Every structure is written in structure tokens, then in C-alpha cells.
Amino acid sequence: MAVVPAMVQAENLSAGYRDAPEVFRGVNLSVHPGDCLVVLGISGCGKSTLLRTLADLHQPSSGRVVRSYKPHQMSFIPQHTSLFPWFSLEENVALPLTLQGIQKQPRIAAARQALDSVDLGDFTTRRTSQLSGGQLQRAALARALAGQAKLLLLDEPFSALDAMTRESLQDLLASLIQSRNLGCILVTHSIEEAAIMGTQIGILTPRGLEILREPVDPPQKTTPQVVSRPPRSSALEGRTSPGYFHRCRTIRTRLEELQCPEA
Known part of the structure; x- marks a missing residue:
């Protein structure tokens, strides 16, 4: 049986900030x-x-990170969602595809499918100010899914x-x-x-x-x-x-x- 490679793997990873001690050292992890x-x-x-x-x-101070995915297949979702208030929900979710140069029709279709998957299919035209905290986090997940993370x-x-x-x-x-x-x-x-x-x-x-x-x-x-x-x-x-x-x-x-x- 073929071994499935780890999506991301850290090997003896250490990191810190300039003129400050390392905040952690020697981290090893593997996520499949x-x-x-x-x-x-x-x-x-x-x-x-x-x-x-x-x-x-x-940038780590030592060690290395091994990644088996393409850059656009990773999505970083912070505590406070990075959604743009001047975009509709649909435009926010489609943004990764816009940056990849995907044509309008397929990227809108992908955004709507992603919104449907997180139960936000009826909110495509709303602005972020019209959404609850839970809906904003669902939208952040939808954006990751639309971008094929x-x-x-x-x-x-x-x-x-x-x-x-x-x-x-x-x-x-x-x-x-x-x-x-x-x-x-x-x-x-x-x-x-x-x-x-x-x-x-x-x-x-x-x-x-x-x-x-x-x-x-x-x-x-x-x-x-x-x-x-x-x-x-x-x-x-x-x-x-x-x-x-x-x-x-x-x-x-x-x-x-x-x-x-x-x-």
C-alpha cells in the first residue's frame, strides 16, 4: 500500500524574533x-x-518545514476574519480565485458552491457588517474551500x-x-x-x-x-x-x- 505523504511536516523547527530569545525550539510535527x-x-x-x-x-531560526501542497492549497484563517467590508460575501469568498486569474463565471460558481456547503447560500449579496460573528467565520471557511485549500x-x-x-x-x-x-x-x-x-x-x-x-x-x-x-x-x-x-x-x-x- 502506498504511503500518503504528510501535507506539512516540521523538523526540529525553532523560531523567534530579532533581539529576542526563541519563542520555541525543536518542534517536530506531521499532519496528513x-x-x-x-x-x-x-x-x-x-x-x-x-x-x-x-x-x-x-522565517524560522533553524529547522525546516516540508510542504507537499501548492501555495494556493493552504488557507490561513486568523481569529478575526480578513474579509473586506466593501465586498459582498460572494466577492469575498471568490477572492482567492480572482487572485489566481480564474474567469468570472467559474469563480462565482465555486464561491456559491462553497457558501452552500457552510449554509450561507442565501447571503451572497450581503456585506460583512450585515453578518453575525458565526456567519463571518463560516464565510472564512467558505473562502478556503472555494480556493481549493x-x-x-x-x-x-x-x-x-x-x-x-x-x-x-x-x-x-x-x-x-x-x-x-x-x-x-x-x-x-x-x-x-x-x-x-x-x-x-x-x-x-x-x-x-x-x-x-x-x-x-x-x-x-x-x-x-x-x-x-x-x-x-x-x-x-x-x-x-x-x-x-x-x-x-x-x-x-x-x-x-x-x-x-x-x-
């Missing part, structure tokens, strides 16, 4: 199609810098939303990753979001990225495996299952250990 790597860590540990470095928006890099995209809207968008993102076989790296401060979204869960520290490992089912099995979410057949079941609460406890415990190491 269908993966969602969730990155947690304390404020200021370099999570956003890591995303920008992986997106080729920040294969890898999504998301920097706390749902942190400013209310709980129910946030869960709805988590479910939408999970469904898109699964149905379109996308790769995803998601930065968050939310333990619960990491537990429900992550096929891999990592904690970023100055010493690197620690991928969490745990027993599959506590405490009967002892073979360590990467922390992963349950099948996405039912989001509600996932958020109320014993495994979900166990993952939350595992993540919380390790975060506390890393923030308050023993003397």
Missing part, C-alpha cells in the same frame, strides 16, 4: 490528510508564531463566539475535514475544543511540541496511544461520552504539569 492537530499552550508560548512559520509567513491553519477562530455557535462551527469544521480529507492545524486555548476536535493534541512549550499520549480506555488498557477523538457520527454523543471527559482530564493534567513543573 484527514488529520486535525490541535495546539494548546500558555499565552505567549509561540502558538501563533508556529502557525505563521508553517504558513511561510515567518487542502490544508487549513486556524488561529483561535472560534474564541470570540458564544458556546452554541462555537460548537456548531466545530461540528462543521470536523465534517469538512472528514468529507474533503483536509489537513488542519488548529490553535486554541480551549481544552474542550481540543478534546472534541483533535486527532492529534499537542502542547507547545519553549522546549518543543509535546504530542499527548494516554491509555485508550482508562484504566483497563495500558498501551499508550496518541490522544484522539471518537468517531464523528454524533457530536452530541462525543461531548457527553466518558472518553471525552477523560481526554479533557488528561489534557488539563498535562497542561498543569508543564506550567507548574516540580522543583
